[in-house]
Amino acid sequence: MPKLRTLDQALESLTDGMTLMIGGFLAVGSPEALVDEVIRRGVRDLTLIVNDTAMPDRGYGRLFANGQIIKLICCYMGMNPTAITQKDEGRLEVELCPQGSLAERIRAGGAGLGGILTPTGVGTVAEEGKLKMELDGRTYLLERPLRADMALLRAHVADRAGNLTYRKSARNFNPLMATAAGYVVAEASEVRDVGGIDPDHVMTPGIFVDAVVGVS
Amino acid sequence: MPKLRTLDQALESLTDGMTLMIGGFLAVGSPEALVDEVIRRGVRDLTLIVNDTAMPDRGYGRLFANGQIIKLICCYMGMNPTAITQKDEGRLEVELCPQGSLAERIRAGGAGLGGILTPTGVGTVAEEGKLKMELDGRTYLLERPLRADMALLRAHVADRAGNLTYRKSARNFNPLMATAAGYVVAEASEVRDVGGIDPDHVMTPGIFVDAVVGVS
Amino acid sequence: MAAMEPRELIVRRVAQELRSGQVVNVGIGLPTFVVNHLAHDVNIILQSENGFVGMGDPPEPGREDPDLVNAGGQPSSIKPGGAFFDSAMSFAIIRGGHVDVTVLGGLQVDEEGNLANWAIPGRIIGMGGAMDLVVGARRVIVAMEHRTRDGRSKVVPKCTFPLTATAEVDLLVTDLCVIEFTSDGPVLLETAPHVTVDDVLAATEAKLQIPDEVGVMTV
């Protein structure tokens, strides 16, 4: 099952209307080459699940200026005025979610959980529309799982079996998103033969990954 | 904050009636030296949270024969006849929990979650006493978090800041338990100076670990 | 053809269900032997719930690693491309639908596809990872002998032993037959060599649907 693909092959099943998760935190650990390919393909009406909207000219932030996103689930938009304008003008539907809850929701989507109970957001706008439960004297919100059609990841090293490692703070949401999408593709700075990563150092097991693209 | 301790120092706060989490899966990845010290100290009426009861003469399994456990939360007792006899004779209170739910409950205890919803156990004895919820047509059980007074871990390499790595299938519950106890001690085959583990390879960050014991 | 030993027949037939690239978890006992009977061009990825994927063959005597065991605690190995992880990730894989097939033993399977395989009444010593596996794996194959040692059917109208999960069994392979669980109930797909449909019905307490054509297991 060799998983090495070209950029074009890796995203050939991408279509209008899909839900995408894209790794990164303010564009650090974001798959720039895969985002390039999303832009090149010009697919539209995408729902994007990301930590933040990055910047207008970096990472997945570029997809807003290119008009490809109709819905956004994230925790922070502050560095992308383009996305904020689209939201303010009603062209972009936005669901804001506290960062820790967003991480747990993606993890839950990958882990087959029906949801998690968090104390985060109780008594704030983040509780709107969510079930509240009081247990042992503390109040929690039920946060539901998130899944996507595709996850686009940025890895440091990949092997041809799809095992991935990430580098420094570029890890962030990438390993979580790897578990929570129907189709998972990672771009990697270095691609090794199967077995080229110590099994104790693998951060995302290859069974989660459908395609690997080597980028320079 | 150097965290290196002798066995005796590491468990000096252990007292009767405490709840302990001990890492390991059928005694693999189990802290044998720390268990020796629990036995030497002869503390009693312990509640034990473990994956399984191991064997009567190995790992945390030895604590049953030594009469130190009054309550047990685990997923499997099949290889420890001593523990089974204690249960059958009413001397050991046992709460059985599916393995995946046990892992999530410990993780939730460490992650500040009020619980998780799992489809595992619905329609079985595992649902007894638990809240059931139906969401989007699927039924889930609410599993509540677990925490302990102390967690005893088996690491491969530790540094003096408490950072840990584990080796092969000896990892199992150790990293989860590291997050879910008031006091966390790890025995390690090798202890390095602070910074002796690549920050990208750390499996348990040192902030979770209170004491490290070097064992041969 | 001489009659095959019943347990070998079962594992050989189950092995035919597995496809290259699938992530598979095999339970302790009989299911373990399924991997010995894969066709040479079928490469599956074994998941071991104590924390790794890419499980290989047991090591040669003297080459055991005490830190590398399977979910039964027996010495094991890892193939190139495998990966270790903790128990939360292991069950995220299992419960999250990332295991394509699980092959498990059974004590009872009933008409609704319920499985009992972890306890007999009065002897409750733990479900281990079985409940998660049966709920989480995309396809659940039960591999068990059709009758108990004293001749009673293990394929029953309604399980009387403690359940592992409800309505999750997809395929049952026994020494007498292959049964598929559909939304309309259990359907007899194949009989074992030298076993008739009437033999199966006589040995089965559960009500089975019998299609016009019932195949014969070829192993």
Next chain:
Amino acid sequence: MAAMEPRELIVRRVAQELRSGQVVNVGIGLPTFVVNHLAHDVNIILQSENGFVGMGDPPEPGREDPDLVNAGGQPSSIKPGGAFFDSAMSFAIIRGGHVDVTVLGGLQVDEEGNLANWAIPGRIIGMGGAMDLVVGARRVIVAMEHRTRDGRSKVVPKCTFPLTATAEVDLLVTDLCVIEFTSDGPVLLETAPHVTVDDVLAATEAKLQIPDEVGVMTV
């Protein structure tokens, strides 16, 4: 003593609250500068919610690593003994009570210890990790100027801006005073040099408890 620049006074006073060995998360903006004013023998461990502990000083120009930034996206470094992890672990640390102290900026703090620090009405662009931090950290210190630029009190009876969390603030340090939040409400602990209790009360819309002895901030 010449009057200190208000923001420097705040961060110097907050720095006195931190102890060696504590795991600390400092928010973007004013709180970032707290770490510049620690006593030489105080070694804290900084947590960065984008995925590491052991955050060090910003790198020298030319030595930036594009894969190593702080939670504001600015070039950062990691000290020996630090560790990287994913966002789920990062917020397990935050929400699970493994951060001893968080220092955050504020837009409003009210009598119940409620904090508003992520949005003004009509401009909702995201809470980032602030809600998790305020709920999860063992001790929440808010570092903010006492009044808005147009002179209105930011210490109010009831927050009117969108809340970050309810009743979680433990200590508020402003350019005018230090306020501790107790189960009986906010208590004035200290005033800034050259600031009287009456000055504080005149600048504060919230009702404060005034103990018999109010200290003076020494920074």
